[in-house]
Amino acid sequence: MTFENLAAWGRCLCAVCPTPTTIVTSGTSTVVCVWELSMTKGRPRGLRLQQALYGHTQAVTCLAASVTFSLLVSGSQDCTCILWDLDHLTHVIRLPAHREGISAITISDVSGTIVSCAGAHLSLWNVNGQPLASITTAWGPEGSITCCCLMEGPAWDTSQTIITGSQDGMVRVWRTEDVKMSVPEQPTREEPLTQPPSPRGHKWEKNLALSRELDVSLALTGKPSKTSSAVTALAVSRNQTKLLVGDEKGRIFCWSADG
Incomplete structure (x- = not known):
């Protein structure tokens, strides 16, 4: 079925379906629209605007949702991400401004x-x-990230695998690791003693480490190409054993998670 009533909200750039009857769309209008899909005998019959969420000042480029955590996340060219309560459809918090416009977001259903x-x-x-961790994945405009996804592990595993696709045609696999950081026993000489010194100890911080790089050209021809097509889409199979990669030429490639 085709719904044309979305046209009043400008060009649609992204959409996500948290539930079988909920569709969230956004785009050039900067407004995040939550639609309710009406069904009759198992068939879609219409869309009703449930809520319009205002907060961004430039086009919204990506959306992600988690029913488990009742969370909707929108990313915009205004360099910000906004977290919305998916149950009450209200504003929760705006993340600190990023260095550039947001190109991709995702959320873990296991850890949030x-x-x-x-x-x-x-x-x-x-x-x-x-904030948990951050890293610059590449240098130059050709290294800009175009898409990302998460490979979920068991709930007890605190480490995570993040996969990014870039304009340079590379798929990069990142792994989070917990790093023990020392807590200073007392302030440095340059800093005045404004509060009691912290006891000696350690704290844990998350770090992002590059685990692997996947080159489509290298996989196909055995040698890297200087003109690789940009990676435009990533998806992990439900059993977490396959990684699907789409590029700007319309091709889809599949990697085995253990290959």
Whole structure:
């Protein structure tokens, strides 16, 4: 079925379906629209605008949702991401401004970790919008991230696998690791003693490390190409054993997770 009533909200650039009867769309209008799909005898009959969410000042380029955490995340060319409550359809928090417009976002249904991509910069946030880790994945405009996804592990595994696709045709696999950081026993000489010194100890911080690079040209021809097509889409199979990669030429490639 084709619904034409979305045209009043400008050009649609992204959409996500958190439930079988909920569709969230957004685009050049900067407004995030939540639609309810009416069904009759198992067939779609119409779309009703449930809520219009205002907050962005430039085009919204990507959306992600998690029913588990009742969270909707929107990313925009205004360099910000907004977290919305999916049940009450209300504003929760705006993440700190990124260096460039947001090109891709995803959210983990296991941990609630949010991944945001802006240019070649990759950032991780917890479900409350607090920063966890960040890294610059490449240099130059050809290294800009175009898409991302998460490979989910068991709930008890605190490490995560993040996969990014870039303008340079490379698929990069990142792994989070917990790093033990030392807590200083007392302030440095340059800093005045304004509060009691912290006891000696350690704290854990997340770090992003490059685990693997996948080159489509290298996989096909055995040698890298200087004119690789940009990666435009990524998806992980439901059993987490296959990675599907789409490029700007309309081709789809498949990698085995253990290959």
